Amino acid sequence: MNFQPFTPPSRTLLGPGPSEVPPSVLEAMSRPLVGHLDPSFIDMMEEIKSMLRKVFLTDNEIIFPVSGTGSAGMEFCFANLIEPGDEVIIGVNGVFGTRMAEVAERCGASVVKVESEWGKIIEPDQIADALKNRSPKMVAVVHAETSTGVLTPVEEISKLTHEAGALMLIDTVTSLGGCPVRIDDWGIDAAYSGTQKCLSCPPGLSPVTLSSRAMDVIKSRKGKVQSWYLDVGLLNNYWGKGARAYHHTAPITMNYALHESLRLVLNEGLEERWARHEANHIRLKIGLSELGLSVASQEGHQLWQLNTVTVPEDVDEAGIRNGLLADNEIEVGAGLGPLAGKVWRIGLMGYSSSMENVDKVIGALKNLL
Numbered sequence: 001m002n003f004q005p006f007t008p009p010s011r012t013l014l015g016p017g018p019s020e021v022p023p024s025v026l027e028a029m030s031r032p033l034v035g036h037l038d039p040s041f042i043d044m045m046e047e048i049k050s051m052l053r054k055v056f057l058t059d060n061e062i063i064f065p066v067s068g069t070g071s072a073g074m075e076f077c078f079a080n081l082i083e084p085g086d087e088v089i090i091g092v093n094g095v096f097g098t099r100m101a102e103v104a105e106r107c108g109a110s111v112v113k114v115e116s117e118w119g120k121i122i123e124p125d126q127i128a129d130a131l132k133n134r135s136p137k138m139v140a141v142v143h144a145e146t147s148t149g150v151l152t153p154v155e156e157i158s159k160l161t162h163e164a165g166a167l168m169l170i171d172t173v174t175s176l177g178g179c180p181v182r183i184d185d186w187g188i189d190a191a192y193s194g195t196q197k198c199l200s201c202p203p204g205l206s207p208v209t210l211s212s213r214a215m216d217v218i219k220s221r222k223g224k225v226q227s228w229y230l231d232v233g234l235l236n237n238y239w240g241k242g243a244r245a246y247h248h249t250a251p252i253t254m255n256y257a258l259h260e261s262l263r264l265v266l267n268e269g270l271e272e273r274w275a276r277h278e279a280n281h282i283r284l285k286i287g288l289s290e291l292g293l294s295v296a297s298q299e300g301h302q303l304w305q306l307n308t309v310t311v312p313e314d315v316d317e318a319g320i321r322n323g324l325l326a327d328n329e330i331e332v333g334a335g336l337g338p339l340a341g342k343v344w345r346i347g348l349m350g351y352s353s354s355m356e357n358v359d360k361v362i363g364a365l366k367n368l369l
């Protein structure tokens, strides 16, 4: 059989990720390879770290992209910080809180789940209650829950966590680059993200950062980190200061892409980028309400970058979603878990968050409905 080169269709990506990628990021990925220990590549790695510090708003020394998608960053945090028997409180209000609990259990943690209905935030009071009579090693919550479209107030939760003497971990896969994420101001000890959401880079890397407090905890571990690939000590021999030691072959091209996408984020300005996401979310909500549609997630805590839209009872959820793709080249997401069949998920992330895209999806929905 004679296989032909793959030519993807030209889609408008308005789902839960990946988002659209700016031309200069795609162009960066087509540049020639250098070796992963080439001095030019090492200089670029340093720039990636500096830019990540500005985007995560932190001075943390430990900051780099883990080679793998957002879930690899999640595993990195738990694998390094948790030892068998450690108690961890995890906020579960959607797919990714559920996944964190699963990953923590596999690391041997004793997990206390603090659950909210899907579409609602984890309330700081719920965490305060869970902390009573407990002294967990860590509290972990998803900042922007992509499966439901809510933004949990992690700053308040972090304060409670520190008062209880625990470490604070947050998932910023969907929040970073699309709304405020202030690692140092909020006292966050560990965070991971992903490239394919509001950073508008293809999937494949997971930026992570650890505070010095988290590093002290890791240095005093009783046993080795059970994952060789994700061991921060080994990874830091490659990403840290000084002589670089081979650990694994870094995905060169993905790092070119991340470098370019971070450069674009900082050139736009964080505040400006957040404001763009907010403005397009508001424009979308107005357009939806004119069609008699509304956002399903908790009022006052709705994500700007991911909008769960309630599907009216008499409307065929999958039919409309398929029509958007087949007739309009627009990808939106389906609901997951208890929200399956009940919502569409419209992502306005990074480069995809534009007035033109809002008008396009509203226009297409109007025709289909």
Ligand SMILES: Cc1ncc(COP(=O)(O)O)c(C=O)c1O
Binding pocket: 016, 017, 069, 070, 071, 072, 074, 096, 142, 144, 145, 146, 147, 171, 172, 173, 174, 194, 203
């Ligand atoms: C909030 C959140 N956390 C974690 C992940 C997992 O990331 P990945 O699919 O890149 O492994 C996702 C992916 O959608 C996510 O939205």
